[in-house]
Amino acid sequence: MTEPTGSRVVSLDAFRGLTIASMILVNNPGSWSYIYAPLAHAEWHGWTPTDLIFPYFLFIVGVAIPFSFSRRLAEGANRGRLFRHVVRRSLILIGLGLAMRAIPDFDLFDMRLYGVLQRIGLVYCAAAAIYLWGSARARWAVVGMLLLGYWSLVAGDLTPDGNLGARIDRFLMGDRLWQGTWDPEGLLSTLPAVATSLLGIFCGEWLRSDRSGVRLARGMWIAGALLVVLGLAWDTVFPINKNLWSSSYVLFTAGTALLLFGAMYRLIDVKRIRGGWRGAGVTPLVIYGMNSIAVFVASGMFAKTLARIRVGGDEGMPLSAWLYENAFRSWAGDYGGSLAMALAQVAFWLGVMWLLHRRRVYIKI
Template identity: 30%
Template sequence: MDAYRGFVMFLMAAELLQFHKLHEAFPDSAFWAFLAYHQSHVEWAGCSLHDLIQPSFSFLVGVALPYSLASRLTQGHSFGHQFAHALRRSLILVLLGVFLRSIHASQTYFTFEDTLSQIGLGYPFLFLLGYARPRTGWIAFAGILVLYWLAFVLYPAPGPNFDYTAVGVPANWPEHYTGLMVHFNKNSNLAWAFDTWFLNLFPREHPFLFNGGGYATLSFIPTLGTMLLGLQVGRWLRAGLAHNAVLKRLLIAGAAGITLGLMLQVTGICPVVKRIWTPAWVLFSGGWCCWLLAGFYALIDRADKRGWAFPLVVIGMNSIAIYCLVHLIDRFIINSFYIHLGHGPFQVFGPVYEPLLIGIATLAVFYLILWWMYRRKLFIRI
């Protein structure tokens, strides 16, 4: 789990490498085009490797919960004490998300679509379901997907005269759907309508009209579905099953999730859209999370090859730290390099490679900080 989490956080931090700039400089290079694609989010439907960061992080919160509950029970913590901790953790995650989103704003920027806030909003419900039977967890998982899909479908679809340009969407945008899936179009769906009411309850510099990326607060509900899938997988890992049995379950669950998610889109029932966390996205991304976990499990637990994963473990055991560091001091580190070293060392291969090299140097600083914390057993927990 720590290695997988470290891999995910590395992907997040690796945005500093700015592959898109090299793709712009070498538009005919398939290599840079591939890396740039998988370091950015798709426009609406579909998936890149970068799109799997948030579901992986959410999924791993669920995987870790059975271990956390077992540890607290052995320490003699009562249910009430544990639930109070879950509520406190939820509040901290939500507020930390708001704080990090407000860094470059002129006032507190109240939005709740980022990874930390989404996990925080759903965490108390995940905790309660952690004490339920596995069967109840599966029922809750299915119920969330079906009811969330139904809520979107029952919300009135945008009419032919709907002004998409007023909500930040080009009128001729190629990602527009027709038929049943029109209910999942960008900034014209249930989640967008909810935010035009909810987010305007908070003090704002300007009234909230739309999110430029189409992200929404209500996505925490299907995100809870992603965490619940992780909870069920965490129970498999703690069940004492043989390694091959665990791998078999992960591979089958992954194949089932990916297949069902794609079928929902192909049949026109529900698109695979990460930005509003559609039920099809929960299944599709959840399937990939199972497969990714299966890969790390096969190499580390089954094959007992652990040495290669140490750098990822260093990152994964301080995931909150690296998340905050990247958001808070990335520009400080970059500016410090330029102040003390100038641009020369980062242009050794030519100016076009400067963003890549300064990104590598910044990532190295982040890793040294995490390695120092790991050596001194300093782990930030919420």
């Protein structure tokens, strides 16, 4: 029942796949006017299930770091050489994010420069550097400094336009921001996002220990429950807020990630429920998880293409809207049709990734 040290943790692939499938679901409704509340972001303070998705992915980035580097470091690999590989991957992620934004107009002097992949690249680079050159004690100290330091920096005005992060972003980017005056992937809020991945690193190191699988899962649940409680307590003075990536949000989302991941680890890697009717949902998630960045980029570009193609000439309806109206809303109604179209895209991309999986094609960054 013990997960061998260094072996592949299938539940990590499944957890990553769950986050990517969820991203596709919430990013591709049939109509942005008709979204069920759990599938929309909180307007400002507070959270919905959708607000958990991105921090889960950054947490997973952190979990994977010890699995990527621990063995090579133990064998004497050069840290500088490993970090050059990290920088290369980070730059590719940032470049992909910028390319997704630029294509097809290439309005480089007007387009938004921040984005999801850009934040992933920056956070991965910072977290990996701290892991490669910092001890566990040093990493805990960095987490504390990031969360407490960020709180001290932004304390006071936490409004969308008035918070320090928004003011910095307007100074640097002008109006090239997601909401014009502020951006959920802004520069300053990347600092606490690094703490999210550092907490994931601690989880990855815990999973690589020689404890039994049952004890590993139990430890994740205990730590997760503690972080949730701490996050909710901090919420009373520094509200849980995805757009600010508040310190309470870091603790709360890392805690819920541990609770969910612990359950998936217990079922998939300890009890080995992967096939048959009980594990029917595992394989699709693993398939998504093993090509996560590829399917994120492909689905985003596909959605942009559907919005660009016009049905009925240049003045006609975007193809995405036409599909919603005629293939989904016509039989499922406003909200049901919007959700059905999003689910259809999740299923479509699962089919594409399944074909790649059958041919053992995994696009790695």
